[in-house]
Amino acid sequence: MKKYLWGLAVAGVAAVALAACGSPPPETSPGSDGGGATGTASQDPAKKDFKACMVSDSGGFDDKSFNQTSYKGLQDAVKALGIEEGKAESQSDTDYPNNVNGMVTAKCNVIVTVGFKLGDQTALSATEHADIKFGIVDYDINVTDTKKLGIPSIPTNVKGLLFNTAESSFLAGYLAAGMTQSGTVGTFGGLNIPTVSIFMDGFWEGVQHYNTTKSKTVKVVGWDEPTQKGLFTADFENKAKGQTTAQNLISQGADIVFPVAGPAGLGALQAAKASNGKVNAIWVDTDGCVSAPEYCSVLISSVYKGMDIAVQDVITTSYEDKFDNTPYVGTLENEGTGLSPYHEFDSKVPAELKSEIDQLKQDIIGGKITLKSKVQPKAS
CATH class of the missing domain: 3.40.50.2300 (Response regulator)
Structure with a gap:
């Protein structure tokens, strides 16, 4: 890999902007x-x-x-x-x-x-x-x-x-299967890489678990865990691509979409909002009702990752000379990942479905349910 060095001025000296670099100076x-x-x-x-x-x-x-x-x-x-x-x-x-x-x-x-x-x-x-x-x-x-x-x-x-967002996305998949009116839910990613497909694996497995438990046939479009094939924007920034990809899922009957594509995924929320209540979504990485409140009306929930807590911890331990290089793995058990509140959907999600999701969380933590995703990080 090529390495490029640039001259960043220290405090009190003007930073030098590089013409070859598209980003501003740090x-x-x-x-x-x-x-x-x-x-x-x-x-x-x-x-x-x-x-x-x-x-x-x-x-x-x-x-x-x-x-x-x-x-x-x-x-x-x-x-x-x-x-x-x-x-x-x-x-x-x-x-x-x-x-x-x-x-x-x-x-x-x-x-x-x-x-x-x-x-x-x-x-x-x-x-x-x-x-x-x-x-x-x-x-x-x-x-x-x-x-x-x-x-x-x-x-x-x-x-x-x-x-390990496969765990929390499993809950999201079960939630989507329990909330769909069309019998079809969809997901897409930015790139087919482990940190994206782990969400899609968990979502897919959650829907399958719902089908098995409830004797239903809710369909997942956009991802198939056994073949690891699905829909991707090949981009994490282009909202237009995200919206087009979401519309693809909606055209296949999906009334709940689960975008795993960073800012490009906001295009899916735009598509959901434009449907006038026919399509809803589940966000990823953070509580979407907090980070993108303009879309809260279409967000049933979000799969959060406690990245802020993990980042603060590694900085704090470095500051205190207690740095430990053992990898941190956020799970349902340590609350490093999970489902965000239902917000505007709180009264719309049936109490029975909420209870089932709470129990599924405990079943995953207790080992009664073992997820199959091959890209799950190993807990330290």
Whole structure:
């Protein structure tokens, strides 16, 4: 992998914009609001210069989903600890080397990268800068990476932040099957990669469990777990593609859609809202009624990932010199993932269905239900 270095100015010196890079220079500021450090931790003179930083993937920090939730974890840590913040928002995949190395140049003490697509650069930068702690959302650097990248071993200064969303998506699939009026539900992804297909696997399995339990024949369009084939936008940013793909599912009879495509998935919510009550949706990564309240009227629920909590934890432990590189895996049991509240659908979801979903959660936690998805991360 090519590595590009760029000159990010340190505090008090103007940043140099690179013509070859589509993203603006990384931003750094003291405290969460740029107006100075906050919180009791700032009283510790030994820690006053601690800086926590983040690099987004190409979805950007305002994607109402993946990056935005992760960035909240950085903001929460900055506010709680009274430390400095640095960030670099990627506009495309080619920005990752510049942005990660820019955070290194900015003298960040801990750098959190958001998304598996930053895996290679995170591994390279962590190997070159053993004095910096790294966290990466949705990825765990492995032996295969070391061979591919030509690095001697897995860097010990990186913590993977993973989430078994197959579990929570199973509940979402069961919920969708219990709420559909047409007998057909649909899902689509951005790319056919493990961090996307794990949602789709769980959703598919939840519908099948509903069919088996209720002797029903609710159909899933857009994904088939046994063959691992389905609908994908090949893009995480293009809302128009998301809307077109959702319309494809709707044309096949789906009245509930489950988009796993980042900002592109907002196109599915647009399609649902335009249906005037005929189509609804279930969001992913974060509570959609909080991150995208304009679509709450069509959101039955959301499959959340506690990325903000995981990010805040890796920053806090780095700050306290308690960093542990054992991968974190969010599950239903530790509440690292789950279903968000029903919000405007609370009175529409039958009490019996709510109780069944609560019981299914306990059955998964207790091992009575074992999910089949082959891309589930292993709990530490």
